[in-house]
Amino acid sequence: MEINEIDLNLLVVFNQLLIERRVSAAAETLGLTQPAVSNALARLRRLLGDELFLRTPGGMAPTPRAEMLAQPVADALALIHGAMNQRISFDPATSQRSFNIGMSDIGEIYFLPTLMDALKAQAPQVRISTVRNTAVNLADAMGAGQVDLALGLLPQLKAGFLQRRLFPQGYVCVFRKGHALDSGGKRRLTLAEFSAADHVVVEAAGTGHGRVDEALQRRNIHRTVRLRVPHFVAVGHILSGTDMIATLPQRLAEKIVEPFGLTWSKHPAPLPDTAITMFWHARYHQDPANQWLRDFIYRMFAQKV
Incomplete structure (x- = not known):
């Protein structure tokens, strides 16, 4: 196969499908219609003699041929993109980037x-x-x-x-002002108080914050988990209206304590900084x-x- 036989736009669609794994999402990112993306995929399939992507409940799964092509295609597109958008300098005062x-x-x-x-x-x-x-x-x-x-x-x-x-980044215990554990910052919580409290736990997928749970488990420190949520953004609201406590990154705690009427204490467990x-x-x-x-x-x- 020669390079003049390939429409580079097809490779752009191919690369986006590898990232998104859904025709609709790829179309939205590229500013195309779903039929246009489907037609591009059909052309690539005919050109390469391979299905490239198969529909599964979890999205479009790449075939072994597609996986083999993934990195070379991504490298080639990045190289072309860099060459076409090369700038001698960047002026932040005037840039609209x-x-x-x-x-x-x-x-x-x-x-x-x-x-x-x-x-x-x-x-x-x-x-x-x-x-x-x-x-x-x-x-x-x-x-x-x-x-x-x-x-x-x-x-x-x-x-x-x-x-x-x-x-x-260190971790602290956060709870509402007036909580039974609120000592006005005069003392650190004990492990017994920490374990006896009701906890809200954030399971932030794709980040390293799960290491906190692992560290507590390694030290056989138990806690009563009443609530699990997938992100941190609601924690301030939850803590301000309940008697639960949470183990949070200190810099986040410093940002949310005042708006939500919270306070924090040094963590009783020897958690490593991240x-x-x-x-x-x-x-x-x-x-x-x-x-x-x-x-x-x-x-x-x-x-x-």
Whole structure:
């Protein structure tokens, strides 16, 4: 097969289907109709003599041939994209660039108010969109240039990614003011008090915060879990109206205690700090816009030792 036999737009559709695993989602991201994506897939199937994707209850599953083509196609498209969009420099004062940043709801609460206020002064036309790492295949999306950076505790981003540590993250116990455990910050909770309390636990899929549960289990520290939720954004509301307590990252606790009438105590368990890190794909290490955003975020949020 010769290169002039291939419509490169078909490879763009192929790459997006690998990321989204659904025709409707791929069509929406690419700005196409679903029939257009289906027609492109049909053309690729005829061209390559393979089904490429099979419908399953969980979405479009790639065939072995599609999996074999996935990385070479992604590399080729990223190379073309980089060449076509190469810039000698990046001027934040005049740029209208839109950046996509992968982060959790904790990241949105902690980073975005400060980040957006600073951007208004230094890059007034730059726009930010956030992406949940559970909503897309974050590694694939970053490799394809659809997500510029990711912030947080993301142990799944390894081969092909560069990183820069921003700050260590400790954990504290959070509960409403006036709670039976509220001592006005004068003392640390005991393990007995911690275990006896009713807990709300956040199971944040795709992040490393599950390590807290693992650490407690290793130390045989038990707790009564009354509620489990999939994200952190509702925890402030829940704690303010109940007598439950929660183990939360300290920087999140510092942001929500005042708005929700909460307080926090040092954690009674010897939980290790975790590192909140900025990640980017190696393909975009030299991209001027990506470099500028990385440096901008690092200057604002990195904890200087």
